[in-house]
Every structure is written in structure tokens, then in C-alpha cells.
Amino acid sequence: MSKSPKTFRPRARVPKGLRDLSAGMVRAELRMLARIREVYERYGFDPLETSAIEYADALGKFLPDEDRPNEGVFSFQDDDEQWLSLRYDLTAPLARYVAENYDGLPKPFRRYQTGSVWRNEKPGPGRFRQFTQFDADTVAAPGVAADAEMCMMGADCLEALGIPRGDYRIRVNNRKVLDGLLETIGLGGDANELTRATVLRSIDKFDKLGRKGVELLLGAGRKDESGDFTKGAGLSPSQITAVADYVESGLGEGATTRRLVLESWRKIVGASAIGAEGLDELAEMDALFEAAGYGLDRIEFNSWIVRGLGYYTGPVFESDLLFEVKDDAGNPVRFGSVGSGGRYDGLVERFKGVKVPATGFSIGVSRLQAALELLGKLDLEAVAAPVVVLTLDAARMADYQQMVSELREVGIRAEMYLGGSGMKAQMKYADKRGAPVAVIEGEDERATGEITLKDLILGSEMSKEIADNTAWREGQPAQVSVPRARLVEEVKAILARHGLHSGFHRG
């Protein structure tokens, strides 16, 4: 056996957690972005685009370490050996931007930004290593009116995206309330920092695990279905009860208004100074929500919303979808929140050394899109396919070019067939593209100065009735012969019959 040298063939595959978006998905995302942008603009935010790559130290806590330089964030070294990172959110770059341009910016500074962010972690349903976020932030606004605005704007965005009121909820809490709770049960002070983190993470899981599960996590720990054990916070029984009571205090019959929720929380954490401050802030937000007409069906106060431990310092909020989403196999899919935010008064301080109060909200566009797709609420066909001009005679390409140009000039999406196959294949191509009309000019037509227009949408319906192939072909259904000069008008007429405007937008 002679060994022919093997040519290296790379496997054609997209890296894990990353994906290619087809036309329908790209357009769906663009439409979502346009709707969100409209809301953000209406609230007075201005666009800002920062770079996708930052110096690693500017992004904060995820400095590449020796063992795992890519943990969480994608990083690499520049020529000058400085570490660069792909941004993992849009907030950290904003903080860098604000710090860098602080003196020249109007304050408060309000900006929105959308783009891809990258996280090097395990992908899951609706969770990718590259995804799109759409952020709005207000920097140098100390009062909670800025936070309240974020919550209302988040609600407006979800509704603008077609999610009915009642199918989502903006859930609001305040880190100061949680701090007050921890203080109340004797977990204040530096010595208890790790325990506090564990307690907060446990509270965050109430939605998933219920009171029982949270109690286990607060105590000795919990073993999950796979047998994996999660170490608990090791609290005493009375501490556990206090925390669990707090988590459940906002629920149930009594909590018919946000004010009542605050009253029940006040009994538990009101004695703590920080807790009382948090409650006062929420009360102020409630007044603003009420003034703007945002009731409990849109925004609620929620005891188990914690959010990331890293940098939130005041009100925190997230938007959750309330309906059940099922995958192709019919199994319920647990999506995380589709948007979140909160107050981060310390982020710019990292650069400037002075506290700059800020708050922001970020919509997880990719995750929301994945949820809507599973729901079948994503319109993937919203753009009509182009009119296809068949190219039956290689010597007459100029004629075909002229036809597409005429159509394009009046705003109709059109293309001539650029492949190398015969008429049947060209028709199949037009069909597969979803083209509404095929324009045919072959020998026969040219002899009479006419062209044939085939209504492919009508033809597709008629083809359901076909019994005999020969008869169908000879009948030449759904097509008309018109003078070459009337190309544009006749194509327009067919498009109009199907409710297509200029062949571009459907419906």
C-alpha cells in the first residue's frame, strides 16, 4: 500500500457555546434591538460604543491568574505583554469610560449600549459564551429615582418586545435590606463575610428550591438529585428560621401591595440602621412607581432577589418571565432572568478613588430571544424573499440585469439567478428561497416581446391540488404573460395581491 500524504482537513465546527445565526435569527435580533433602542431613547438615554476589548485590569476582579488564565473571561496577551480581555459585560467598560472622560461628561451621564459580550463558562439553554446585551446606565445620580426609572424602563422594554403585561415581572429588592437582615441575625462584621455570601446565595435559590431547600443550604448543606453535595452556611436553627421567615414574609395573602411587603420586612429588619435605610429607599421607589402608574402587575418587591455579590450596593432588580417555556421534547426549560440591574456605587471608584453613584439595567437579548424562539413567538419570516429573475440564456445576461435593476429601482427586492443550472433547478431555487415571483424570459418570450411572471405563492397553493404531472405543467398555473415593458407594474400587482409592500416587508 502506498501511502499518499494526508492533507490536513480541519473539522468544520463552531466552538462550544458559540453559534451561527441564520437570516431569520439575525433579523429577529435586529428587530428586538430596534424596539429596545426606541424605549431607551424615549427615556432620554444616548448611545455610546466602547471597545469590545479592554485591558484586563480595567475589567475588574477577573485578572488572569497563572493556573487558569481564561477562567470566566477570555484573555490574551498583547505584544507588550499586557493582558487584554474580551468584555464580559457592558458595565465595566462603561465605568472605565466614565473614569477616563469624567470631567467632560454631563452629569448625570445617561447612555445606552448594545453589543456582544463573552464569558468563558459552561453554556446551557439560552446561555452562550457569546451573547448580546442591551444596557442602559445612569452615572452620577445618587437618588433612587434613577433606579426606579430603570425598573419602569425594563417593564416598558419587555412589553415593547411583545411580552404581555402579566407574563413577566420586574422583581426589586435592596441590598441594604439584605444587609440589615444579616446584621439583625448577628452576621455583621468582617469576620462573617464568607458566611454572609453563602447566606445570600442560599436566599437567591428560594425560587428554585423552596423554603426547605433554602433551609438546608443555610444549615448543614444540601444534596441534590445527582448526589452532589453543596456545603451549607452553618447557621443556627434560630438564624435559619429568621432568614426563611424573611424570605417568605413578602409572599402570600397579605402582600397585595408593595407597601404591605415593606411593612412586613420592616418588622424583621427595621431595627437595623442599614436595613431601615434600604426600606426607606424602596418606599421612595414605590411612590415613584405609583405616580407613574406601575402596579404590582409590572413591578414587585421581592425578598429573594440578590444578584451578584460583587458590586451591587443598593436596589437590585431583575426581570423574569412568568410563563413556562418548553423545549422541543416538551420538557420545561428553566431560563434565568432575561434582564437585570441595580445600583453600583463603587465601580467608578476603582479608577477615580471617589465614589460615583450609578445604576443600570441590562437586557439579556440572546437569552430572551432563545425563550421567545422556544415559545414560537419569534417571527423568523418577517422579510419577504426577493423576486428571482431566471437566467435562461447565458448570452442575454445584460437583459436580465436590466430587469433586476428596474425592480430594485422601485424598491423591490430582486436578484437574478447566479447559479449554473438549468430552468428546473432555477425554479427550485426560487421556491427554496421563498421567492414570491419568478420572472421568466426565454426564447419563446423574447420572440413575442413578452415575459412570463409566475406567482409562486399562488402556485404553491395550487400545487396541493395536482393529480397529474403532465396536466399541471401544461396548464402552467399561476403564471401570466405580459409585455416586457410592464415588468415593474405587473410584479408590483402580484406582490400587492399577497400583501407584500415593495417586496420587502411582509404583512
Added chain:
RNA sequence: GCAGCCGUAGCUCAGCUGGUUAGAGCGCUAGAUUGUGGAUCUAGAGGUCCCCCGUUCGAUCCGGGGCGGCUGUACCA
């Protein structure tokens, strides 16, 4: 990160208690049906049976490791 299940054509899968040319349906390409999307018929393309190492005369099948996918859990700025 941890645990469980899984990995054969573009897709859905079959197959072999380890033995020569690995199959089906759908899809794809081309041809036939006088220049036409469906149907039918004919032909064709397409596979390192995820990768590497080991056991064996011989591995798609057995063992180990890796990679990838799914599910749960952890993390989530």
C-alpha cells in the same frame, strides 16, 4: 468545577456477542417526464463509525484518557 447519560452520512437512526466493500428513511446533486416549484422514475455525491493510546492476528464495537453534546448541581460580574 462536580455528577449522570450520550457521541455511526446534512438530519433521524439501524448495525456488529470484535472479522473483508458500514446501511435505511428523509435531505442533497444531476437526468427523464417537449422550457417550470409538487409527485413519480433513474443515477450520483456524501462517512478518519468524535479523537488519541492500549488489548488483539484484527477494534466502529472491549479498556483508559481526551474532546464534544444533553441533564442536574455549583458559579453567574
